[in-house]
Amino acid sequence: MNRSLYVLLLLSSLTLFSTAQTGGILKSTVLESGSNAPIEFANVLVEGTTLGGVTDEKGQVEVKDIPPGTYNVKISSIGYQPKTVFEIEITKGKPAVIVTEISPASTELAEVEIKANPFVKNEESPVSVRTIGTNEIQRYPGGNRDISRVIQSLPGVGFSSGFRNDILIRGGSPSENRFYLDGIEIPNINHFATQGASGGPTGLINVDFIREVNFYSSAFPANRGNSLSSVMDIKMREGRDDRWGGTFTIGASEISASMESPLNKKKTATMLASVRYSYLQFLFTALKLPFLPTYSDAQAKIKWKVTDKDELVFISLSAYDINRLNTKLKNPNDGQRYLLNVLPEQDQISYMLGGKYTHYFENSYLQVFLSRNMLINSFNKWVNNDKSLPKVTEYKSTEAENKLRVEYTGRKKNWRYNVGVNYELARYTNRSSFIDSRFVDNGLTRVEFSSKYMLHKFGAFGNVSNSMFDNRVTVSLGMRVDGNNYNKSMLQVWNQVSPRLSLSVNLTENLRVNMNAGYYHQIPAYTLLGYEDSTDSFANIDRLTYMRNVHAVAGIEYTTPINSRISVEGFLKRYYNVPFMLDNNISLANQGAGFGVVGNGPARSTSEGRTYGLEVLYEQKLFKGFYGILSYTLFWSQFQDATQNYVSSSWDTRHIISLTAGKKFKKNWELGARMRVQGGSPFTPFDIAASTLYSRFNPSAPGIPDYNNINSVRAAWFHSLDIRVTKKWYFKRWSFELFVDVQNVYAAKAPSPPSFVPVYGADGVTPVADSNDPSRFQYTLVETGSRTVLPTIGFVIYY
Numbered sequence: 001m002n003r004s005l006y007v008l009l010l011l012s013s014l015t016l017f018s019t020a021q022t023g024g025i026l027k028s029t030v031l032e033s034g035s036n037a038p039i040e041f042a043n044v045l046v047e048g049t050t051l052g053g054v055t056d057e058k059g060q061v062e063v064k065d066i067p068p069g070t071y072n073v074k075i076s077s078i079g080y081q082p083k084t085v086f087e088i089e090i091t092k093g094k095p096a097v098i099v100t101e102i103s104p105a106s107t108e109l110a111e112v113e114i115k116a117n118p119f120v121k122n123e124e125s126p127v128s129v130r131t132i133g134t135n136e137i138q139r140y141p142g143g144n145r146d147i148s149r150v151i152q153s154l155p156g157v158g159f160s161s162g163f164r165n166d167i168l169i170r171g172g173s174p175s176e177n178r179f180y181l182d183g184i185e186i187p188n189i190n191h192f193a194t195q196g197a198s199g200g201p202t203g204l205i206n207v208d209f210i211r212e213v214n215f216y217s218s219a220f221p222a223n224r225g226n227s228l229s230s231v232m233d234i235k236m237r238e239g240r241d242d243r244w245g246g247t248f249t250i251g252a253s254e255i256s257a258s259m260e261s262p263l264n265k266k267k268t269a270t271m272l273a274s275v276r277y278s279y280l281q282f283l284f285t286a287l288k289l290p291f292l293p294t295y296s297d298a299q300a301k302i303k304w305k306v307t308d309k310d311e312l313v314f315i316s317l318s319a320y321d322i323n324r325l326n327t328k329l330k331n332p333n334d335g336q337r338y339l340l341n342v343l344p345e346q347d348q349i350s351y352m353l354g355g356k357y358t359h360y361f362e363n364s365y366l367q368v369f370l371s372r373n374m375l376i377n378s379f380n381k382w383v384n385n386d387k388s389l390p391k392v393t394e395y396k397s398t399e400a401e402n403k404l405r406v407e408y409t410g411r412k413k414n415w416r417y418n419v420g421v422n423y424e425l426a427r428y429t430n431r432s433s434f435i436d437s438r439f440v441d442n443g444l445t446r447v448e449f450s451s452k453y454m455l456h457k458f459g460a461f462g463n464v465s466n467s468m469f470d471n472r473v474t475v476s477l478g479m480r481v482d483g484n485n486y487n488k489s490m491l492q493v494w495n496q497v498s499p500r501l502s503l504s505v506n507l508t509e510n511l512r513v514n515m516n517a518g519y520y521h522q523i524p525a526y527t528l529l530g531y532e533d534s535t536d537s538f539a540n541i542d543r544l545t546y547m548r549n550v551h552a553v554a555g556i557e558y559t560t561p562i563n564s565r566i567s568v569e570g571f572l573k574r575y576y577n578v579p580f581m582l583d584n585n586i587s588l589a590n591q592g593a594g595f596g597v598v599g600n601g602p603a604r605s606t607s608e609g610r611t612y613g614l615e616v617l618y619e620q621k622l623f624k625g626f627y628g629i630l631s632y633t634l635f636w637s638q639f640q641d642a643t644q645n646y647v648s649s650s651w652d653t654r655h656i657i658s659l660t661a662g663k664k665f666k667k668n669w670e671l672g673a674r675m676r677v678q679g680g681s682p683f684t685p686f687d688i689a690a691s692t693l694y695s696r697f698n699p700s701a702p703g704i705p706d707y708n709n710i711n712s713v714r715a716a717w718f719h720s721l722d723i724r725v726t727k728k729w730y731f732k733r734w735s736f737e738l739f740v741d742v743q744n745v746y747a748a749k750a751p752s753p754p755s756f757v758p759v760y761g762a763d764g765v766t767p768v769a770d771s772n773d774p775s776r777f778q779y780t781l782v783e784t785g786s787r788t789v790l791p792t793i794g795f796v797i798y799y
Contacts, residue, residue, distance in 0.1 A: 023065040024090035024730075026098070030059045030075055033101040035363040035411045042077035042102075047084075066090045068730035070135060070664060072563070072622055073098060081105050081471065084563070086621045087135040093734045093798055094245050097238060099211070104414065105471055123416055123465040124476045126504035127514035127553050127569065128218035130154050134237070136627075137207045139662065141674040142722025142743045144251070144792070146203035147213060147234070148189060153660045155569070155615035155631035156217050158653055158678065165190050166199030168651045169217050170571055171611030171637025172229035173589045174199040175525060175598060176549075180224065180233045181205075182301070182315055184354035184371045185403060189232070191295040191321045192348060195377050195397065196525035196598030197591075204297045204319045206274045208247050208258055211237040218553045218571060219502055219516035222461040222478035223407055223420055228522045228549040228575070236315070238303050239270030247274075251794035254278040269304040281324075287788065290329055290339040295321045309360045318351035327385050334782045337764070338757045341699050344381035344393055350374065364410025375399045377597070381700050384765055392700045395597065397430040399526050417464045424457040428526040432600060449532040457484040457523070465502075476502040482521055482546070486529055489545040496521045496546050514569075515554045521546040524579050527599040528588075540579075543604040548576040555615075563621040568614070571635075575609035578639065585642040585707050590650040609639035609649065620661075628661030641710050648682040648711045655679040668728040678718040682711035683753035691756055692776040697767060702779075703756025715751040720744050734799035743790040750788075754781040 030042040038059025045052035046066055053061040070089050076082040080102045088096050103123070122129055132150060143149040148165035151157050158168035166174040175197040179186050187193075190200025214233040216224075224231045244261030258274030281292035297319040305311045323346040329336060354371030381393035407420035429452040461480035467473070478500045483493040490496070500518025507513060523529075524544050533539040555569030579588040580603060587607035591598050613635025620628045637652040655678065662672030687706035690696055696704065724741040744750075758767035759778035767777035 023067050024092050025095040026063040026066055026073065026088065026090060027095045028053075028055070028061050028063070028073065028075070028097075029099045030055050030061075030077065031099065031101050032080075032411065033103040033416070035409075036101070036358075036360055036365045037363065039077050039080065039102065042075060042080075045074045045076075046090075047072040047074055062095075068092055068735075069668070070622065075100050075102060077102065079105055084621075085133075086563070087133050087627075089135055091735045091798060092730045092732050094240055095242060097240070099238075103467075104411070121474070121504060121512075121514070122214075122221075123467065123474050123504075124221050124418075124463055124478065124502060125216055125219035125516070126474060126476075126502050126512075127516045127555050128156075128571070129214060129216045132213045132215065134207065134210045134212065137210060137213070139670060139672055139724065139726060141660065141662075141672045141724035141741065142720075143674075144202070144253075144741070144743075145207045145249075147205055147207060147210070147232070148203050151213075151215055151232070152676065153629050153631065153658045153674065154215065154217075155617045155658075156571070156613075156633050156635070156656070157658075158633075158651055158656055159676070160199070160681075164199055164201050165203060166194075166197075167230065169229040170573060170613065170633075171635050171649065171651050172573070173197070173591065173649075173651065175588075175591075176227060176229035176522065178224065178227040178231050180231070181317065181352075181354075182234070182236050182313060183356055183367070184315055184352070184369055185373075186317060186352050187373055187375065187399070187401070188350065189234075191297070191319055192293065192323065192346065193350065193375070193377075194598060195375065195399075196527045196600075201293070202278075202295065204295075204299075204317070205234065206256070206258060206276070206297075206299045209236050209272050209274065209299060209301065211235045218551045219500070219518065220520060221418075222463040222480045222498075222500065223405075223418060225422070225459055225461065225480055225482055225498070226522050228520055228547060228573075236272070236301050239272040239301070241267040241270050245799050247799070248797040249794065252790070252792035253280045253283050263302070263304075268306075269302065271300070271302045273300040274298065285326065288326075288329060288336070290326045290332065290336045291323055291343055292326050293321070293323045295319065311358050313356040313358075315354045315356075316352065319349070321346070321348040323347075325385055334757050334780060335755065335784045337760070338702075338755045338782060338784070340385060342701060344379040344395075344700070347376075347378045349376040361410070363412060364408065367407045367409070369403070369405040369407075371401075371403045373401050373403075379597075384699075391433070392698075393434040395430075395432050395434065395600075397432075397527070397597070398428070400427045401425070414467045415464065416466075417462070419462040421460045422458065424455075426455040426457060426526070428453055428455070428530045430527070430530050430600070449534075449536065451530045451532040451536075451538070453530055453538070455484055455486055455526075455529070457482070459483070472506045474502075474504040478502075478518075482523075484523065486523075487541050487544070490523070496548075510559045512557045512559075513555070514557065517552045518550075520549045520551065522549070523547075524588075524603075524605070525599040527597055528579055528601075528603050531599075531601055531603075533602065539602045540604075543602075544579060545577050545605045547578050547605070550574045550576075563623040565617075565619050567617045567619075569617075570612075570614050572612040573610065575607075575611075575639070577605040578607035578609055579603035579605055580607040580640075584705070586710055587639040587641075587649075589639045590711070607640050609637075610646065611635060611637040611649075622664075625664040626662075627664075628659070630659045630661075632657050642707070650682060650711060652711070653679040653681050668730070670726040670728075672724045672726075674722045676718070676720050680714035680717050680751065682714050684710045685713050686756045686781075688779075692770065692779055694767070694769075694775055694777060697758070697777065699758075699765075702758050713753075715753060716749075718748075718751055720748050720750075721746060734797060737796040737798070739792075739794055739796075741792040741794075743792075744788060747787040747789050750785045752783070752785040755784050757782045 042055040073085045156170045160166045216231040239260035246259035256276035263269035302314040352373040357368045378396040383389040405422040459482040463478035465476035481493045482496040502516045557567040582602040633656040637649040638646040657677040660674045684705045770776040
C-alpha cells in the first residue's frame, strides 16, 4: 500500500470514529471585576445554539451536550456590563473552562437596556490594549504556536526579519518590554534570549496553558513598572479537575508533551505540567545553515483553593539553550563562512519560580507575589573555531532576581482602586574577555574585566478609576514611584515619579473616544550597571540614571453588531536619559535585535529620542465562521546621534501593514493566511577605510561600522505570506488535530544589511592583501538575507 493511500484511509477512519460521540461541556465561572466576588444568577449563553445556564452562588455553571466546535460565549447579569468571550473550543475529551470578570453598570437594566460590547475596555487602560485568546494563538498562520509572533498582527508592532522574535513597539527598541505570567514578572519569553533586551528566535511559553493575553502598547497599569514600550500580561488557565489528561505535539522542529489533573479528591487543587525538546539542529543541517541550535523547556502550574477565601498558585518556567557551529559544513559560501567566523557558541540556562497568594474579602482582595528568576549566559569563540587554540571571546554572566509584590484591589460602587508596594533584590556577575577593534587607531586591544554587585530595588503604586454618567465616561488616575541603591540619582525616588491619566467617553452606543497620558521609567540593563573599566571600578556608576518616557495617546473606536471594530489611534513618545554608548557613539536605543549581549560597555544617560505616528485597525472577531485583523501603522522613530541631531533609529521602518484572516469550514476544517509588509529598516554602513586595515583585522568582527553616518542607509521593504490549514477530529475522550503550516510561501527574500566579508586565501584564515596597498586586505559585501520557505506538517493529540 503506498503512503498517500495509507494516509487517506487513516483520515477517513478518523472521520468515521468521530461521528458517533456525545457533546462537550462548558464550565464557566463569572466574577465581579475589581473585587473578584462570584456573581450569582449570571446568564451564560453559547452563541449559535439554544444552550446555556445560570450561575449558582459560587458564580459557576456547567453547560452540557454542546456539539464540538468553536463558539463565542455571551455572559450577562442584571446590574453588570455584558461581555462576550470569543472562540472557546468545545471538545468531547475535556470540559472547556472559562473564568470571566464583568464590571458593574452604573445604570440598572430596569432603567435602560445595556447591550453587550464585544470589546470591553479596561478602566485603567482604555486605549492601546488588545486581548488575544488561546485559540487565536494556536491557529495563527506562521506563528508556530508562539505568542511573540502572534502579536505581530497588532497595530504598532514591528518585527525583525529572519529567525528572530524581537518585539518592536511603536518605534521603541526590544529592551523596552515587560512580561508577566499570572501576575508574576518573567524577564524574557524567548529561547536564546538577548541579554539586556527581550528578543530571541523562538518562544518558550506553552500556548496550550494560556487562557488569554492582554497586550499593552501604552497606558500601562500602575502596578506594572519598569517598561517604556509594552507590557504583555499572560494569564494561564487552570488544570482540569475531573480527571488527568494532556496533549502531545509533533512539529517540524520540536516535540512536546503536557499533562494536567486534579491533585486531591476534593478537586480543590489542580496541576499543569509540560516539557518540550527541539530537534532544530537537524532542520538547520538540512538547510546547510552554519549554526545548529537546540533548546528544551519545562513549565508547570499548581493551583490550590485552600478555602473559599484563600488560594495559592505556584508557577515554574525553565529553559536550556545550546548553540553550536556547523563546522562540518562542506564548501561554505561567503555568507556561510562569514557567519562561521563571527558567531560564537552559546550556552544559556534560565528559570523562574514563583508563587501567588490571594485572600478574598467581601468587595476586595489581597495578593502577595513572591518569585525568583535567574539567567546564566555564556559565549565562547575560538581562533578559527578550533577549540585547541586560544579563545577570541569568553563571556559568562548571571542575573538573579528575588521579587516581592503586595497588592490590594477593591471596588466600592463605581470606584475601583488598586494600591501596592514592591521590593526586589538583584545580583549580577560578569566575566568578560574579548577583542575590540572599533576605536583603536593602531591594532587590536583586549578588554577584560570581572564584576559583581547586588542591587536593592523598591517601588510603590496606586490607581483609582470611576465610571460616571451611566458608564458614558470613565476616568482613571494612577501613580507609581521607583528607586534603587545603584547611585544617588536612582536612590532619590522623586526623580522617578510616574503619574498617568486615562479618559474614555462613549459618544454613542458604538462610538468611543479614548485618551491616555503618562510618565514611565525603566532602569538600564544590568550589563550597563555592571560594566567595569581598566581600574576594576564600575565605569557607569556616576553616569547612569533611570530612562524616562512620556506617552500621549488618543484614539476613536467604532464597534459593529457583527463582532468587529474599527479604531484609529495617534501616539507620541518622548525619550529622556537613554544611555549613550561611549565606545561607539550611538544611543543604546538602536541596539537589541541581535544575538548576544546589549550594553556591555561604557555609557552615559544623555540621549533623547522621539517616536510618533498613527495606527489604523479593523478587527473581526469570530462571526459566522470568519475572523481577521487588518492593521496599518505610519510612524517615525528618531534618536540623537553624537552631535545631538535627531536621526532615524534602527526601528524606523515608517510603514507596517499586517493582514491576518481565516475561515472555519464544515467538518472542522480551517484555513488561515497572514500577509506582512514592512518598510525598509535603516542600517549603518561600514567604515571601509578602517575595516580593511590588517592592523584592525578581527576575524570574529571583521567589519567596523561608520557611526558618523549612523542609520543613513535603508534595506529593501519586507513582505511575506504564511498559510495554515487545520483539520480536527473529536472523539469521546480525546481529539486529534492535523495541521500544515507554510511560512514565506512565495520565497520572498528577508532583507538585511550586507555583511563585510574579507576575501580569504587558500588557508581560509588569512585575508588576501590589496594589490594597491599592502597594509590593507581585499573584501566583499555579502547579502545574507535568505529566501527560505519553511513548511511544517504536524499534529496535536488532546486527551
